[in-house]
Amino acid sequence: MRSELFSRALVRFGLLLGTGLCFSVAQADTTLLNVSYDVSRELYKDINPAFSAHWQAGHGGEKVTVNQSHGGSSKQAMSVAAGLEADVVTMNQSPDIDILVTQGGLVAADWKKRFPHEAAPYTTLSVFLVRKGNPKGIRDWSDLTRPDIQVIVPNPKTSGNGRYTYLAAWGYALEQAKGDEAKAKAFVKALFRNVPVLDGGGRGATTTFTQRDIGDVLVTFENEAVLIGKEVGGAQFEVVYPSLSIEAAAPVAVVERVVDKRGSRALATAYLNFLFSPAGQEIIAKHSFRPRDPAILKKYAARFPALRVFTVENRLGGWAKVQQTHFADGGIYDQIVEQ
Amino acid sequence: MATSRHSNVLPGFNLALGYTLVYLSLIVLIPLAAVFIKSTSLSAAEFWNVVTAPRVVASYKISFGLSLLAAAINVVFGLMLAWALVRYSFPGKKLVDALVDLPFALPTAVTGIALTAIYAGNGWLGKPLEAIGLKVAYSPPGILVALIFIGLPFVVRTVQPILEDLDTELEEAAASLGARRWQTFRRVVLPILLPALLTGFALAFARAVGEYGSVIFIAGNMPFVSEITPLMIITKLEQYDYVGATAIAAVMLVLSFFLLLVINLLQAWTARRTGRNR
Numbered sequence: 001m002r003s004e005l006f007s008r009a010l011v012r013f014g015l016l017l018g019t020g021l022c023f024s025v026a027q028a029d030t031t032l033l034n035v036s037y038d039v040s041r042e043l044y045k046d047i048n049p050a051f052s053a054h055w056q057a058g059h060g061g062e063k064v065t066v067n068q069s070h071g072g073s074s075k076q077a078m079s080v081a082a083g084l085e086a087d088v089v090t091m092n093q094s095p096d097i098d099i100l101v102t103q104g105g106l107v108a109a110d111w112k113k114r115f116p117h118e119a120a121p122y123t124t125l126s127v128f129l130v131r132k133g134n135p136k137g138i139r140d141w142s143d144l145t146r147p148d149i150q151v152i153v154p155n156p157k158t159s160g161n162g163r164y165t166y167l168a169a170w171g172y173a174l175e176q177a178k179g180d181e182a183k184a185k186a187f188v189k190a191l192f193r194n195v196p197v198l199d200g201g202g203r204g205a206t207t208t209f210t211q212r213d214i215g216d217v218l219v220t221f222e223n224e225a226v227l228i229g230k231e232v233g234g235a236q237f238e239v240v241y242p243s244l245s246i247e248a249a250a251p252v253a254v255v256e257r258v259v260d261k262r263g264s265r266a267l268a269t270a271y272l273n274f275l276f277s278p279a280g281q282e283i284i285a286k287h288s289f290r291p292r293d294p295a296i297l298k299k300y301a302a303r304f305p306a307l308r309v310f311t312v313e314n315r316l317g318g319w320a321k322v323q324q325t326h327f328a329d330g331g332i333y334d335q336i337v338e339q
Numbered sequence: 340m341a342t343s344r345h346s347n348v349l350p351g352f353n354l355a356l357g358y359t360l361v362y363l364s365l366i367v368l369i370p371l372a373a374v375f376i377k378s379t380s381l382s383a384a385e386f387w388n389v390v391t392a393p394r395v396v397a398s399y400k401i402s403f404g405l406s407l408l409a410a411a412i413n414v415v416f417g418l419m420l421a422w423a424l425v426r427y428s429f430p431g432k433k434l435v436d437a438l439v440d441l442p443f444a445l446p447t448a449v450t451g452i453a454l455t456a457i458y459a460g461n462g463w464l465g466k467p468l469e470a471i472g473l474k475v476a477y478s479p480p481g482i483l484v485a486l487i488f489i490g491l492p493f494v495v496r497t498v499q500p501i502l503e504d505l506d507t508e509l510e511e512a513a514a515s516l517g518a519r520r521w522q523t524f525r526r527v528v529l530p531i532l533l534p535a536l537l538t539g540f541a542l543a544f545a546r547a548v549g550e551y552g553s554v555i556f557i558a559g560n561m562p563f564v565s566e567i568t569p570l571m572i573i574t575k576l577e578q579y580d581y582v583g584a585t586a587i588a589a590v591m592l593v594l595s596f597f598l599l600l601v602i603n604l605l606q607a608w609t610a611r612r613t614g615r616n617r
Contacts, residue, residue, distance in 0.1 A: 074577045099579055155560060157574045197477045198560040200573075207452075212459040214477070327578065329392065337562040338393070 031065045032267055035086035037073035037096075037160070039202060039224060040250070043287045044068050044090075050283060051274045055267070064267065072201060073160050080106065080255065087259050087268040090252045090275075093160045095319045097253050104257070111253040118313075120249035121275035122289040125309060126168040128240040129209065129218040129225045136216045140242045141172040144217065145190035152215035153195050154205040156333055160248075161202035165219045166192075166333060167322065168246035171310050175244065189336040210237070221248065226288040226303075247309040250289070371592060378585040389586045394562055395571050402568040403594065405479065406547035409486035410494075413543045414536050417494025424495070425502040439495045442488055447552025454485055455557045477559030482567065485553045490543030497539035501532055530613045537606040541599055548595050 036044060048066040055064045069076065069084070077096040080086045081103040089107070091097055100107040112118045130138050136149060144151050154162035166188065173187035174180075199205040202220055209218035210232050217240075218225075225239045252272050259265040274280045281291040285300040297304065316322050326332045378386065389395070423429075424436055442450065458465045458476040468475055475481045505528065513523040551569040558565045568591055575584035 072577075074579070078576070078579075155574075158570075158577045196559065196561075198562075200555055200560070204556070212455070212476070213461040214459065323578075329389075329578075329580075329583070334394070 030062060030264075030267060031067060032087045032264060032271055033067045033069065033085060034088050034090055034271070035069045035076050035080055035084060036090040037076060037092045037250075038070055039221075040090060040092070041068070041070050042227075043284065043289065046283050046287070047275065047280060050279060051271055054274060054277075054279065055270060066271065072158075085258050085262070086255050087262065087264050088252060088254055088272055090250065092248065092250050093163070093319070094249070094251045095323060096160075097251050098319070100253070100255070106255050106257045107253045108256055112251070114254070115252065115272055116276050117292045118249065118251070119253060120251045120292075121272075121280065122284045122291055123247045123249045124221045124223050124289050125245040125247060125307060126165050126219055126242075127222045127225050127245065128242060129220060129228060129237050130216065130240050132236050132238060134238065134240065138217050138240055141169055141191075141244070142176070144169070144194060144219075145187060147194075149194050149217065150196050150215040151191060151194045152197065152199075152205050152209045152218045153192075154202050154220075155198040155200055156327065159199075159201045161205070161221055161224075162198075163327065164221070164246050164248045166326070167312060167316060168219075168242075168244075170326070171246060171315055172242070172244050174315075185332060185336060188332075192336055222290070222304075223288040241305055241307055244308045244310070247311045249311065374585050374588050374592065377582060378589045380582050381586055386586050389583045390590045394566065395568070395587060397563045398566045398568045398571045399590075399594070401479065401482065401565065402548055402591075403598075405483050405486055406544050409483055409490055409547050410540045410544035412483075412487055413490045413494045414540050417491055417539060417543075418498055418532070418536065420491075421495045421498040421502055425499060439492050441492075442490075443492050447489070447550065448556065450488060451485060451553035451556030454481070454488065454553065458484060458557065476557050477561075477565070479558075479565050481557040481559070482554050482565060485557050486547040486550060489550055489553060490547050493542035493546065494536070494539035497542065498532060498535045501535040505531060530609070533613070534606050534610045537602055537609065541602040541606070544602070545595060545599060548591070 052064045073091050073096045077099050080089055080100060089097060097107055097111060101109050128138060153165045156162035156166045169188050169191050170184055173184035177183035197208050199208055202224055206228060209215050210228060228237060254268045259268045278293060281293040281296040285291045285296050290304050291297050312319055312322055455476050457463050458481055460469050465476055475484060509527055510523050513527045554567055560566055560570060572584045572587050
């Protein structure tokens with residue numbers, strides 16, 4: 001315990017040192033802090049230099065350094081609410097930005113209207129990853145409720161990825177049962193009975209499925225599934241697209257309080273607008289997130305098979321309602337996991 | 340105790356006491372008080388509903404039950420390890436001695452991932468174990484393994500110095516007076532070690548109850564089966580339910596405090612009985 005405290009103190013010291021360094025950079029250049037979720041790391045590593053070059057060209061050579069912070073989406077939102085000076089937030093589900101509206105008015109209430117496409121520059125979908133050759137013949141959501149199938153899903157209580165998976169299954173079941181909620185509930189219950197491990201986040205589920213050889217199918221985001229193909233040997237796995245999926249839009253917003261204080265509004269807005277520009281959309285597509293720009297989407301059509309999708313907004317009545325009925329304590333998710 | 344103020348050789352008692360109280364308040368009492376204050380924004384009924392939800396109650400059983408079991412196992416095997424390190428000399432003894440501290444230093448996530456990799460169904464130990472029908476990773480035994488791992492150094496390091504002070508002459512005397520080996524151990528050695536063992540037990544238990552990082556990787560986190568209480572707190576935080584999280588935290592604090600108090604009283608009692616605190 002003592003050594004853990006010591007190592008924590010060391011980490012804190014390191015962080016302090018790190019912030020100190022950031023400030024020294026801040027005096028030399030113009031900076032921007034983008035607080036983002038976990039798996040957008042690789043994407044913004046490419047976006048940031050491209051944006052810097054773009055800004056420099058249009059503003060007489062002014063240099064911009066974009067600093068990144070990554071972590072679990074909800075935790076990151078909490079840090080910003082608690083005072084982390086983010087100029088912009090780029091999350092993977094809108095509740096994590098909505099919380100910044102309700103907690104201290106850090107973000108404008110109409111943040112979704114400030115940028116095109118409901119302020120979400122890209123989307124991704126819940127898809128299946130199965131073992132090579134699809135030995136269990138998994139084609140659609142209904143296969144996941146078969147008693148001989150083990151499904152790997154991150155914990156819907158702690159992971160946005162898991163929440164989308166649950167909602168995708170719910171939406172599918174609701175459509176099959178023509179709106180009968182009792183039948184949909186029985187369906188998701190049967191599906192989650194086949195889940196042997198609930199990992200904390202998307203990456204944990206990936207590890208369980210690919211490294212521990214547990215489960216017949218991993219349900220995760222399309223970009224993660226494609227990344228697995230690239231990183232851990234695509235020869236062992238293949239992606240299966242179900243007949244219907246949920247569209248997970250990744251929303252972005254300017255943190256009003258911070259940009260007013262730091263005088264970085266123009267820069268922050270330009271940065272987020274860059275995500276919607278053809279150059280930004282191209283980088284997004286290369287990272288296997290589905291771009292909003294139809295021309296870019298068409299260019300990369302081979303990567304993104306057309307699929308019937310629904311959204312939380314158009315079929316499930318919005319996030320506030322979904323949180324309330326499904327994920328709140330005693331909600332439908334809690335009911336189905338109870339024995 | 341009453342005479343200690345007058346008989347103190349070193350000055351500065353008041354200063355030391357003041358410093359202790361300020362330090363303890365800043366580091367321990369104020370943050371813990373904040374937990375209780377935050378949880379009082381719930382009404383009594385709401386608080387009760389949160390902390391007695393079936394899933395949360397199941398997690399108390401898992402967290403406290405497995406932590407007690409892990410600490411008990413560590414007392415037995417930690418004592419054996421300490422005994423071997425103090426009484427015998429063998430090649431590589433220094434290395435083994437150093438290895439004992441490793442669970443202290445290792446980041447808990449590393450512990451969790453390493454243990455999971457080894458005990459999963461396709462791991463070195465997981466494969467033969469599952470062949471004989473024992474599933475370790477992603478089930479409660481996996482949690483137990485992780486808790487034993489992180490708690491081991493506490494028992495070894497508290498018992499070791501006492502064992503080093505323990506003269507073999509005592510055992511020889513017992514033997515010469517006709518005690519058999521088991522009697523010597525039970526009547527002579529064990530009573531002397533008992534307070535240290537209890538301290539080690541309390542420390543290992545306290546560490547295990549609060550452990551999150553390593554357990555979360557190996558537990559499987561299935562509701563009612565392998566969810567630990569710290570995970571229930573994190574779950575609440577993820578839903579921005581700060582008050583619910585602090586309510587469960589408050590219950591954990593009270594339960595842990597109560598258990599540690601009992602262990603400490605037990606330790607004081609055994610120490611008095613064996614006359615070691617004089």
